[in-house]
Amino acid sequence: MRERHLPAITVFRSNSVVRADGRAGLVLDTAEHGSFVIEVDLAAVATIREHLADIETHLRRSSLDMKTEPNAANTLASDRDYRD
Numbered sequence: 001m002r003e004r005h006l007p008a009i010t011v012f013r014s015n016s017v018v019r020a021d022g023r024a025g026l027v028l029d030t031a032e033h034g035s036f037v038i039e040v041d042l043a044a045v046a047t048i049r050e051h052l053a054d055i056e057t058h059l060r061r062s063s064l065d066m067k068t069e070p071n072a073a074n075t076l077a078s079d080r081d082y083r084d
Contacts, residue, residue, distance in 0.1 A: 009033060 013029040017037065025037040026048075040048065
């Protein structure tokens with residue numbers, strides 16, 4: 001799989017919303033692009049929940065590592081350098 005460089009956005013607030021027709025979404029308020037909605041279904045919610053759990057685990061481990069000794073492995077080449 002080819003490596004992709006992904007643009008980053010800073011989310012400073014989020015909120016769940018439901019439309020009159022029953023569709024649901026997640027509103028993301030961002031510093032770079034204002035507000036937008038990501039429409040989701042149950043499968044997407046499950047996937048997002050799984051990925052957020054992975055992120056939370058990483059952040060908690062990184063936080064513990066930083067309290068004991070700064071670790072270069074936890075630092076990306078650039079603040080905005082995300083890759084999948």
